[in-house]
Amino acid sequence: MNRTTLSLIAGTTALAAVTGFAALSAPDAPGTDTAAKAAAQLPVERTSLLCPAPSTSDLAETSYTSFTPVTKGTGSGGKAELRAATEKSADAPADGKEEGTGKDDGKSGKDKPAEPVLTPKEPGKPVTGDSSGGDAPALVGTADGRFAPGWTVQETTEVAAGTGRGLQGVNCTAPDTDFWFPGASTAADRTDYVHLTNPDDSAAVVDIELYGKDGALKSAVGEGITVPPHAGEPVLLSTLTDERQTDLTVHVNVRSGRVGAAVQALDDKLGGDWLAASADPSGSLVLPGIPKDATSVRLVALTPADADADLKVRLASPSGLITPAGHETVHVKGGMTTAVDLGDVTRGEAGSLVLTPTDRSVPVVAALRVVRGKGDKQETAFIPASRPVGTRATSADNSGKDSTLSLTAPNAAATVKVTASAGSEGGTPVSKTYTIKAGTTQDIEPPVPGGLKGTYALTVEPVSGGPVYGARTLAATEGGVPAFTVQTLPDDRGTVAVPEADEDLSVLQK
Numbered sequence: 479m480n481r482t483t484l485s486l487i488a489g490t491t492a493l494a495a496v497t498g499f500a501a502l503s504a505p506d507a508p509g510t511d512t513a514a515k516a517a518a519q520l521p522v523e524r525t526s527l528l529c530p531a532p533s534t535s536d537l538a539e540t541s542y543t544s545f546t547p548v549t550k551g552t553g554s555g556g557k558a559e560l561r562a563a564t565e566k567s568a569d570a571p572a573d574g575k576e577e578g579t580g581k582d583d584g585k586s587g588k589d590k591p592a593e594p595v596l597t598p599k600e601p602g603k604p605v606t607g608d609s610s611g612g613d614a615p616a617l618v619g620t621a622d623g624r625f626a627p628g629w630t631v632q633e634t635t636e637v638a639a640g641t642g643r644g645l646q647g648v649n650c651t652a653p654d655t656d657f658w659f660p661g662a663s664t665a666a667d668r669t670d671y672v673h674l675t676n677p678d679d680s681a682a683v684v685d686i687e688l689y690g691k692d693g694a695l696k697s698a699v700g701e702g703i704t705v706p707p708h709a710g711e712p713v714l715l716s717t718l719t720d721e722r723q724t725d726l727t728v729h730v731n732v733r734s735g736r737v738g739a740a741v742q743a744l745d746d747k748l749g750g751d752w753l754a755a756s757a758d759p760s761g762s763l764v765l766p767g768i769p770k771d772a773t774s775v776r777l778v779a780l781t782p783a784d785a786d787a788d789l790k791v792r793l794a795s796p797s798g799l800i801t802p803a804g805h806e807t808v809h810v811k812g813g814m815t816t817a818v819d820l821g822d823v824t825r826g827e828a829g830s831l832v833l834t835p836t837d838r839s840v841p842v843v844a845a846l847r848v849v850r851g852k853g854d855k856q857e858t859a860f861i862p863a864s865r866p867v868g869t870r871a872t873s874a875d876n877s878g879k880d881s882t883l884s885l886t887a888p889n890a891a892a893t894v895k896v897t898a899s900a901g902s903e904g905g906t907p908v909s910k911t912y913t914i915k916a917g918t919t920q921d922i923e924p925p926v927p928g929g930l931k932g933t934y935a936l937t938v939e940p941v942s943g944g945p946v947y948g949a950r951t952l953a954a955t956e957g958g959v960p961a962f963t964v965q966t967l968p969d970d971r972g973t974v975a976v977p978e979a980d981e982d983l984s985v986l987q988k
Contacts, residue, residue, distance in 0.1 A: 517975040521627040528738030529617035529650035530673035532635045540635040541608045543875035545935040548602040549627040556623015560596040563616040564708040604902040616675045616710025628972030632875040642750030644857045647963030655732040657739040657755040660778040661845040662726045667746040671712045675738040676705040682735030690723040725817040727780040749857040756862040761839030763863035766830040767884035767949025774849040775820040787840035794830045799917040828921035830886040850960040859964045866945040868969025873936045873950040878926040882951040886919040890944030898925040902932030
């Protein structure tokens with residue numbers, strides 16, 4: 479994804495990014511004898527999160543969990559709010575134009591009241607809310623002050639029957655301008671939507687590109703899609719192309735403004751889940767947290783580059799890195815989506831997929847479609863390539879009995895501290911330390927707060943060693959169907975590096 483570009487202006491400049499605010503110092507002027515100090519990690523001061531509309535099913539039951547870890551260096555003020563995005567009212571013009579004028583006012587109809595509202599009271603303690611049915615809107619949230627660093631919101635939906643039945647979960651995401659989703663589909667048994675949510679006061683303009691097995695698919699309606707201010711817009715993939723393809727990569731590129739984006743993949747027989755965006759295109763990728771009882775794992779990859787990519791495929795198992803028999807490498811043609819069935823690659827053990835270049839490095843995006851169960855008792859989830867945990871990762875909405883935390887250290891051994899927060903309705907935080915051997919994946923039963931009541935959050939903080947990647951699996955067996963959903967655990971962006979300087983900046987104004 480694109481990142482906000484930082485520039486140094488004469489004097490001290492305010493850094494305004496979606497993840498926070500910080501101060502940058504100008505470089506030393508010629509002839510001065512001062513030197514910049516080492517960059518300090520400071521808490522962000524403001525952040526935004528966007529949650530897609532959870533479901534159109536009347537049987538849907540959705541819960542939201544909001545959590546901010548306790549972070550040193552924050553003040554006592556601030557707040558976090560999660561509100562319903564603006565929706566088109568029933569009596570509003572369908573084309574978004576003002577009545578009698580023919581002029582587009584930049585909005586899709588009249589604003590409805592912003593409900594529901596989810597407002598945490600203090601960092602370190604989750605707060606929950608819920609909704610029922612298929613009318614729940616997309617949500618737009620902001621947090622500032624002590625609530626901003628590491629703010630995390632989990633949206634979890636249970637659908638009892640019908641297309642996409644099962645457990646669907648997604649981490650609400652920060653707005654951005656570029657997203658890649660390998661693993662989508664326009665097959666006859668799939669109903670996939672790209673959900674776009676605009677947090678800003680002006681409309682966003684978005685292009686959606688589809689890449690199949692033979693390259694880009696022709697689409698005249700995927701360009702210039704307008705997402706009204708403070709609104710959510712679901713786009714059905716099958717309306718963008720006449721081609722039916724089992725494996726697609728979706729590229730969301732924002733021309734103006736910024737959006738949150740996620741793909742909802744619903745299958746007639748295999749249930750459904752949310753497909754989060756892959757990590758930025760890279761020559762090496764880690765896809766963490768494949769459930770040990772997965773009965774089918776399908777790798778979907780694409781390189782946006784013109785050159786082909788050849789990747790070495792390895793599984794980080796509890797005993798070390800192994801090469802799946804018959805799937806030692808995968809060849810990804812430039813601009814074409816490649817899919818490989820890996821079967822029950824984990825063979826009853828915890829595992830994470832590690833992709834590295836066999837020769838030269840070519841940027842790739844990738845995701846896994848994972849199936850549990852057999853016959854008519856199957857359920858699907860998706861695992862995109864993830865960024866590492868970094869300084870700290872946060873996972874909300876854990877119950878204490880149906881959560882699995884999967885951690886992998888693909889390069890070097892690492893030690894991590896895992897903290898279970900207080901419960902949403904009571905409980906005492908608990909921390910444990912774990913060592914992950916080099917090249918391995920370890921499934922751990924997360925620590926549970928003492929006297930737990932309600933749900934709780936987990937934070938993962940590397941203590942020493944190499945980079946760590948993680949994922950959290952939620953499971954809920956219903957009617958014999960092993961329903962589940964997997965969320966990866968990238969850095970929660972709770973802090974930002976801020977260089978310091980002792981120099982007198984007035985010399986720069988002469």
